[in-house]
Amino acid sequence: MHKDLAQFPQWVSWVDENLQKGCDVRELEGILRGNEFSPASTALVISQLCTKVANTPKSSSLPFLVDYVKITKPFLTQPDNGYCVSQINTAKLQLYFIDDFLSEEECTEIMRIGDSALKPSTLTLKDIDSSYRTSQTCDLGLLNFPSIEKIDNRIYSAMGIDRSFAEVTQIQKYEIGQEFKEHTDYFKPGTKEYEMNASVQGNRTWTFMVYLNHVMEGGGTKFFAIDKVIQPKVGMAVVWNSLYPDGVVNPDTLHAGLPILQGQKYVITKWFRECPLPV
Numbered sequence: 501m502h503k504d505l506a507q508f509p510q511w512v513s514w515v516d517e518n519l520q521k522g523c524d525v526r527e528l529e530g531i532l533r534g535n536e537f538s539p540a541s542t543a544l545v546i547s548q549l550c551t552k553v554a555n556t557p558k559s560s561s562l563p564f565l566v567d568y569v570k571i572t573k574p575f576l577t578q579p580d581n582g583y584c585v586s587q588i589n590t591a592k593l594q595l596y597f598i599d600d601f602l603s604e605e606e607c608t609e610i611m612r613i614g615d616s617a618l619k620p621s622t623l624t625l626k627d628i629d630s631s632y633r634t635s636q637t638c639d640l641g642l643l644n645f646p647s648i649e650k651i652d653n654r655i656y657s658a659m660g661i662d663r664s665f666a667e668v669t670q671i672q673k674y675e676i677g678q679e680f681k682e683h684t685d686y687f688k689p690g691t692k693e694y695e696m697n698a699s700v701q702g703n704r705t706w707t708f709m710v711y712l713n714h715v716m717e718g719g720g721t722k723f724f725a726i727d728k729v730i731q732p733k734v735g736m737a738v739v740w741n742s743l744y745p746d747g748v749v750n751p752d753t754l755h756a757g758l759p760i761l762q763g764q765k766y767v768i769t770k771w772f773r774e775c776p777l778p779v
Contacts, residue, residue, distance in 0.1 A: 502538035505545045511537070513642065514619050516549050520696070525550075531620050566774045568747040571705050575660025576739065583658060592725045592752040594741040598658070601737035602651065607712040609647055611766050614638045614671035621672065621680075634678040635757070640768065641668035655708050655770055658737075664776035665701075671712075672757075674719060674765040680757035682724060685771060686742040686749045702774030703742070703749065709769045710737045718761030725752035732765055747774075 505511060511532070518528055525546060532542045576585050576596060588595040602610075618636040640648045648669065656663050672680075685707045687694040694703070709721075711732035720729040721738065730738055742753050757765075 503536050503541075505532065505537045505541040508537075510617060510642075511535075511619070512545055512549075513639075515545060517639075519546070519549050566702065566747060568743065569745055571743065571747075571774070572741060572745045574658075574706065576658050581658070588726065588728065590726050593723070593750055595723065595726075596737075596739045597730075598737040598739070599733070600735045601654075601658070602710055602712070602735040604734055606647070606651065607710075607734055607766075610640070610651070610671065610768060611673075611712050613643060613645055613648065614640060614673065614766065614768075617643060618671075618673055633680045633683075635672045635674045635680060637673075638671050639668045640671050651768075652770070659706060659708065659739075659772065661706070661772055662776065665705075665772050665774075667704075667771045667773070669768055669770045671766065671768050674757065674760045676760050676762065676764075679759040682754055682756040684742060684749070684751065684753050684755075686753070689749065698773075700775075701777060704771045705743055705774055706739060706741050706772040707769065708737060708739050708772070709767055710735065712766035712768065713764065715760065715765045716763030718759050719763070719765040720758045721755055722758055723753070723755045725754060729758065732767070 505515075515528055515532070519525070528546070529539075529542055533539065572594065575581050576583055576598065577587075577594075583598050584600070586597045586599075588597075617638045619638065621633050621635045621637040641652065652663070652666075652669055655669075656666065674680075686704050687698045689698075689703070698704075711734060713732065714734055715732045720731045722729045723740075740753055742750055744750050757767075
């Protein structure tokens with residue numbers, strides 16, 4: 501029996517978000533069909549959301565002057581930050597680790613919450629093979645759990661960045677064989693991807709990622725410029741800056757989530773932007 505898409509608000513929000521990112525409509529329709537939504541209700545919801553996206557005004561410039569030097573100096577980089585922070589010794593990028601940023605109990609709770617609302621991960625670029633990113637994703641920040649808000653606040657404190665600069669925290673789950681091939685987290689300036697995603701808050705600056713579980717084999721995060729693979733460790737945060745101190749995007753942040761060979765992998769990710777969300 502086919503389901504009425506309009507009766508599932510979380511799925512409607514998922515469609516809306518991916519239409520705003522510029523994702524291919526046919527790809528979204530295929531995913532919805534695979535989840536037993538009726539073609540008629542899918543077509544109606546997508547038509548309504550496409551009309552909304554087309555009529556939404558887009559800012560042509562960033563809201564204020566960005567202090568890129570300040571962006572390179574978040575709280576966790578300061579000597580008195582109170583965290584056990586280590587840094588990769590390289591001039592190519594800013595890359596930091598925080599052991600035990602989350603407890604094992606907190607990680608277990610996040611995985612339980614995320615499992616209740618996972619959907620296929622999508623890409624911000626069109627015309628890329630669907631095998632490029634094969635995980636499942638959930639926007640945890642939209643689920644209104646106090647435990648998630650508490651962790652969000654801990655991330656804001658560690659970075660010393662106001663929540664208005666942050667995207668909603670996501671969880672990603674990878675099964676055996678699943679991966680996210682080489683990519684950067686920033687949006688490449690001068691492209692349609694940048695226009696669709698960065699016209700209001702600017703580009704992504706910092707990525708704050710936390711591993712939630714031990715992976716039996718595979719699933720590391722590889723940074724290609726420094727030829728380093730980071731193996732998942734329960735509760736460990738991996739944090740990096742996608743920009744140079746002058747605000748230019750840093751291609752040396754190219755990384756990949758390597759395929760899972762045995763077990764599963766869960767991570768949460770929060771991205772920060774150049775500018776706050778307009779009030």
